Amino acid sequence: MIRRLFVVLLLFGLAAVFAGLMASYSPDETLNLSARYYAEHTAQDIGAANIVTAIIVTFRGLDTLGEVTVLFLTAAIVGLVLSHGRREGRGSGRELPPAGELLTTGTRLLVPLILLLGAYVFVNGHLTPGGGFQGGAILASAILLLLLTDPLRRISHRLITAIESTAGLVFVGIGLLGIFLAGGFLDNRILPIGSLGELFSAGAIPIIYSFIGLKVGAEFSSMLAHLSETEDL
Amino acid sequence: MTLLIAMSLLLSVTIVAAAILATRSSQSLAVSILSAGLVSLLASVQFLLLAAPDVAMTEAAIGSGLTTFLFFFVLGRVRGGEHD
Numbered sequence: 001m002i003r004r005l006f007v008v009l010l011l012f013g014l015a016a017v018f019a020g021l022m023a024s025y026s027p028d029e030t031l032n033l034s035a036r037y038y039a040e041h042t043a044q045d046i047g048a049a050n051i052v053t054a055i056i057v058t059f060r061g062l063d064t065l066g067e068v069t070v071l072f073l074t075a076a077i078v079g080l081v082l083s084h085g086r087r088e089g090r091g092s093g094r095e096l097p098p099a100g101e102l103l104t105t106g107t108r109l110l111v112p113l114i115l116l117l118g119a120y121v122f123v124n125g126h127l128t129p130g131g132g133f134q135g136g137a138i139l140a141s142a143i144l145l146l147l148l149t150d151p152l153r154r155i156s157h158r159l160i161t162a163i164e165s166t167a168g169l170v171f172v173g174i175g176l177l178g179i180f181l182a183g184g185f186l187d188n189r190i191l192p193i194g195s196l197g198e199l200f201s202a203g204a205i206p207i208i209y210s211f212i213g214l215k216v217g218a219e220f221s222s223m224l225a226h227l228s229e230t231e232d233l
Numbered sequence: 234m235t236l237l238i239a240m241s242l243l244l245s246v247t248i249v250a251a252a253i254l255a256t257r258s259s260q261s262l263a264v265s266i267l268s269a270g271l272v273s274l275l276a277s278v279q280f281l282l283l284a285a286p287d288v289a290m291t292e293a294a295i296g297s298g299l300t301t302f303l304f305f306f307v308l309g310r311v312r313g314g315e316h317d
Contacts, residue, residue: 052287121290129286137294144302220299227306 047193048126048202056131057205057212061175061186067133068215072168075219082226099149107149114142122213126202132209136216143221147228155225160218167215174204174211241282248275262308270301 038051048054056064122135178187194201255268273296280289
């Protein structure tokens with residue numbers, strides 16, 4: 001009883017805090033200082049039509065490197081924890097009922113389309129909303145669909161590891177090239193900026209974001225594959 | 234503008250309703266997982282209304298796509314363990 005009262009009181013407290021925030025909120029008439037800098041300088045300095053991508057990959061590129069590292073560590077820890085209960089070979093576990101006709105046919109139709117959408121999202125990250133992280137998650141959802149259809153399917157860990165480490169090395173390598181050829185670490189102007197709104201524009205951003213997409217997709221896929229391979233603990 | 238605010242309010246109410254549905258313990262876990270996915274899906278529409286399409290894509294792909302499927306995956310695994 002006292003616990004429930006406490007919960008209700010807590011909810012009312014939160015409601016009061018949010019109501020205060022709502023009441024004191026007034027929308028800005030103009031952009032603030034850093035937002036105005038990004039809005040005015042992105043098109044001419046970076047050449048990316050999508051300002052969010054310019055901020056993520058170039059202005060705040062180091063933060064993105066940190067994010068990718070965190071995701072890599074997560075995938076590594078999931079692999080470490082789950083590798084104990086690894087199932088040996090195919091079909092040594094209990095028999096699973098076959099996936100339905102709908103799921104099997106749907107998977108065959110959808111997986112190439114989902115992979116294509118994922119690649120489209122991260123290749124066009126500097127032009128349209130989305131980018132490496134979103135595209136990578138979409139790639140991984142295609143792998144998830146494959147695993148749902150056939151839970152005993154094995155996805156080559158060697159391939160996933162190769163993609164992931166190559167992508168990570170290329171990302172850091174392009175960042176380091178920026179120190180020598182352009183203004184600093186992860187500067188995108190090591191390649192010509194090109195004209196705004198074209199696929200091959202914005203310097204190194206499409207390359208960096210494509211490799212981030214591959215890396216994120218490989219990391220999510222390795223987590224899913226580890227989960228799928230684990231024997232019941 | 235008024236239409237936008239009305240849609241946002243309607244979405245918020247639906248999100249809260251779905252969240253309450255997800256946390257009720259009297260029903261099956263599958264319904265809970267589905268309503269948690271619904272919360273993410275509606276949140277991504279909300280982000281879209283707030284002119285943040287990048288965040289909306291992340292929310293839709295990871296929050297409502299991968300997480301929901303992952304929960305179902307684990308749910309199937311745990312149920313499989315029960316019967317052994």
